[in-house]
Amino acid sequence: MTTTRPETAQEPKYWHLRTVLDDALEREFEVGEILPNERELAARFGVARATLRQALEQLELEGRLQRRRGVGTTVAPPRTAVSVAPSPGTWPGADHDGWRTVGCAEAAAPAQVAEALGIAAGESVHTVRRVRTVGDRTVGTEILYVPAASVPGLPRALSPAEHAPAVLLELRLLELSGAESAVELGSARAEDAKQLDRLPGAPVLVVTTRYRAGAATAAVAVSTYRADTCRLTFGDGGAVDITHHEAARAS
16 A cells, blocks of 8 residues: 655645635735636636636635625635534523524424434424524524423414424423534535525534433534634533534645
């Protein structure tokens, strides 16, 4: 088996181009300015468009560029710090948890969520959909999965408008005792991309939080944040495991 020594490994073409482009952004462009199209940029730097796209995607992942629907690729402003530290003041249903509810329904729990909740795969749970804004910008979306066992006092007959408030009220009455979060890099699903004003497949940060009531998991929240505009902060609110499912730099 042949191995390549790190000191002799060749730098990928797109990575070199990423460095050149980053320097050009600093010297020639202002925040919010629209970049020339891919054909023009590829011709300027003498590279294939596939190489150019890799470099642009890397800069977007790093928060240097934004791809905006109907606008094109623009120079991104500095990332916004968004606190995701789980604490009693931010648990679901808290008065100032930073989220706005946009819908609620009953649906089958995804396999990973069902495992975290300790229920059978496909078992029906309450799904509360929420969005988070900073200023006038939506920076995050969330699905909160709540099994029936966590909300035993939930009324049977609820209108769509009553469903989410009732679920969140029951969680407050349950007196959650703690939470743990893990964050990983992912790709925006179509629904999340629409709410976040991103293109499907754009890089996002996915934070999965398990809320405990005693020894049991009472609810699981899967929150999706814009990777190009958000800098997540965790503080001392809970244990956080950072997992990268996609390498920031390919070799």
